[in-house]
Amino acid sequence: MSTSLQPMPPEETVAVVGVGLIGGSLAAALKQRRLARRVIGVGRNRQRLETAHAAGLIDEVSTDLTQAARESQLLVVCTPVDRIVADVRQAAAAMSEGSLITDAGSVKGEICESLADLSAGPVTFIGSHPLAGSEKQGFEHASASLFEQKLCVLTPTAETPPQQLQRLHRFWEQMGMRTCELSAARHDAILAVTSHLPHAVAAALALLLDAEYRPFAASGFRDTTRIAAGDPELWTAIFQQNSPALIAALSRLEGEIASLKRILERRDAASLKNWLRQAKTSRDVLNLVPGKIDD
Amino acid sequence: MSTSLQPMPPEETVAVVGVGLIGGSLAAALKQRRLARRVIGVGRNRQRLETAHAAGLIDEVSTDLTQAARESQLLVVCTPVDRIVADVRQAAAAMSEGSLITDAGSVKGEICESLADLSAGPVTFIGSHPLAGSEKQGFEHASASLFEQKLCVLTPTAETPPQQLQRLHRFWEQMGMRTCELSAARHDAILAVTSHLPHAVAAALALLLDAEYRPFAASGFRDTTRIAAGDPELWTAIFQQNSPALIAALSRLEGEIASLKRILERRDAASLKNWLRQAKTSRDVLNLVPGKIDD
Numbered sequence: 001m002s003t004s005l006q007p008m009p010p011e012e013t014v015a016v017v018g019v020g021l022i023g024g025s026l027a028a029a030l031k032q033r034r035l036a037r038r039v040i041g042v043g044r045n046r047q048r049l050e051t052a053h054a055a056g057l058i059d060e061v062s063t064d065l066t067q068a069a070r071e072s073q074l075l076v077v078c079t080p081v082d083r084i085v086a087d088v089r090q091a092a093a094a095m096s097e098g099s100l101i102t103d104a105g106s107v108k109g110e111i112c113e114s115l116a117d118l119s120a121g122p123v124t125f126i127g128s129h130p131l132a133g134s135e136k137q138g139f140e141h142a143s144a145s146l147f148e149q150k151l152c153v154l155t156p157t158a159e160t161p162p163q164q165l166q167r168l169h170r171f172w173e174q175m176g177m178r179t180c181e182l183s184a185a186r187h188d189a190i191l192a193v194t195s196h197l198p199h200a201v202a203a204a205l206a207l208l209l210d211a212e213y214r215p216f217a218a219s220g221f222r223d224t225t226r227i228a229a230g231d232p233e234l235w236t237a238i239f240q241q242n243s244p245a246l247i248a249a250l251s252r253l254e255g256e257i258a259s260l261k262r263i264l265e266r267r268d269a270a271s272l273k274n275w276l277r278q279a280k281t282s283r284d285v286l287n288l289v290p291g292k293i294d295d
Numbered sequence: 296m297s298t299s300l301q302p303m304p305p306e307e308t309v310a311v312v313g314v315g316l317i318g319g320s321l322a323a324a325l326k327q328r329r330l331a332r333r334v335i336g337v338g339r340n341r342q343r344l345e346t347a348h349a350a351g352l353i354d355e356v357s358t359d360l361t362q363a364a365r366e367s368q369l370l371v372v373c374t375p376v377d378r379i380v381a382d383v384r385q386a387a388a389a390m391s392e393g394s395l396i397t398d399a400g401s402v403k404g405e406i407c408e409s410l411a412d413l414s415a416g417p418v419t420f421i422g423s424h425p426l427a428g429s430e431k432q433g434f435e436h437a438s439a440s441l442f443e444q445k446l447c448v449l450t451p452t453a454e455t456p457p458q459q460l461q462r463l464h465r466f467w468e469q470m471g472m473r474t475c476e477l478s479a480a481r482h483d484a485i486l487a488v489t490s491h492l493p494h495a496v497a498a499a500l501a502l503l504l505d506a507e508y509r510p511f512a513a514s515g516f517r518d519t520t521r522i523a524a525g526d527p528e529l530w531t532a533i534f535q536q537n538s539p540a541l542i543a544a545l546s547r548l549e550g551e552i553a554s555l556k557r558i559l560e561r562r563d564a565a566s567l568k569n570w571l572r573q574a575k576t577s578r579d580v581l582n583l584v585p586g587k588i589d590d
Binding site for chain 2: 131132133134150151153180190191193194195197198199200201202203204205206207208209210211213214215216217218219220221222223224225226227228229230231232233235236239240243246247249250251252253254256257258260261264265267269272273275276277278279280282283284285286287
C-alpha cells in the first residue's frame, strides 16, 4: 500500500469517459475535493451529458472522445468492461506524452493484457478497480462520497513507470480511497469469489422465487438477492471476461452445497452446527475489520 | 386473508415464553399497543428476564412456565423450534379451558403434527410464523415495530375452532401484521425457498471467503452473506426440522448453478444476458410490490 505525505498539485484537466454511477461519482468527487481544475464528462448521449452538467457533476461535456483526450492530462475510462479497451486506445492516440489513462473496470486480466503495450508510455495506461458501486445505475445515483473509505486495486505491470504509478495512487487516495496493487490475474481470481460469485448466486436465488412465493420473501431473501437487480448488460460483460475464474468459484460453491446436503441427509446435528458456526465466524470477521487490508 | 373490522377487547394476561429478539419485540408491541392488561415474560435465566423487565418490555417475569401458563389466557411460545413442542405441552397442561397457545417458529410441519391433538381444545394450539426477524439475537435488539406491515402465516388444521382462529388473526393484526393461512407442509415448502435456502447459500458463500480475500469483500458480498451471522444453534434446529424441503431447494439451486456454468463454458453471451435479465426481473418485482399478498 502507498502512503503519500506530500501534497499533490491538482490535475489540470481530467476527462471522465462514461458518466454513469461510477463516472458521475468520480466527477463529483473530483470537483468537490478540487482535485482537477477542469472535469470533462465524455459520453455518447449529449442530452444525458447536459443533464449531468446541469446537475453540477462536470464542468464541460463532450461526445468527442478524441477531442476530450487531446485536452486532458489524465483520463479515466468508466465505460462497461467490454468497451474499455477501445476507449483507452482511442484516447491514448490523442493524448500528449506524460499523460495517464486508467479505468474502473471490474475485471482486469483481458483489459490489461490487451493494453500491455501502453504500460511504458509515452501515454501510460494502468488498470484500476475502485471497489465501490451499487445495484443502481446512472449518474442520478452518483455521490461524491461513493469512494470514501473504500479500497481501490491498481494493476500495474513490470513496465509501469514508478512516477505514473505513484500519481495514480495519489489520485485515488485524494478521492478518500485506500489503494493496493495486485496482478491483474490475482485481482480477477479474488473478485470472482468476492463479487462475481455473489452476483451469480443472488441471480440464481432470484430465479428460484416462484411468483406465488413472493409474499413470503422477507428481509433475508431481499438482502441476499439485492445485487441481482444490477444491469444485465454490464454483468454479462463482466461474467464473460472473467468466466474461467467464475466457473472455478461456482465449482467451489457446488462443493459447499454438496457437503451441506450430505450433512442434512444424515441428519447430523453436530456437523450442521459446526458448518453454520464456521460460516458465522467468517461473516462476523467482516464486521469486526470493516476495511482492513493486509497486503 | 382475514380482515377484522370489529374492535377486540384486550387479552387479560398474555405470557411470552422466550424473551429474545422475537419474544421481546412481541412483548414490547403488546404493551405499546395496549393489547394485554398484563404481559408475563417467561424464561430460564432470571437475570436476563429482570433486565428485560427493567427495560420495560414485560410487566412480570417468571422462570416457572406452569405457573405463568396458569395465570394466562393467551400464551406465545417464542423459543427455538426444537423446544416449542415441549413448552406448548407444559403450558397446555396448566391453562384453563378456552385458552389459546401459539408459537413463532420458522418451521411448522413437525411442530403442528406433534401437537395435532391440541387443535380442538379445550386449550387450543394454532401454529404461527410471523415473518419478521434479523440476524441479531437477544431482547436488546427487540423493537415494538418489528412486526409492523409484515406478514404472519397461521397454520390451522381442520379441527381448529373458528373462533380461536379468528382470535389469533386479530392478535397478529392488532400487532400491525397482515395474516394468511397455509397448511404446515405448504408453509415449510415455501419457507425452504424464501428463507432457509438463502441462509444456507449465505453461509456457503461466507465459508468460501479465504482470510486474504476479506479486504476485497465489498457491499455486494456483505449484503449477500449478512444473514450468515445468525445464531448457529437456532439455524441448526430450523434446518434439521425442514431438511427434506431444504434439500429439495438446494437441488433446485444446484440446477441453476449448473446451467449458468454451461452458459459460461460455451461463452454464450445471449443466453447469459437472458439469464441475468430474468433474475433481475424476478428481483425487481419484489421492490415494486413490497408486501403484497395474493392468497
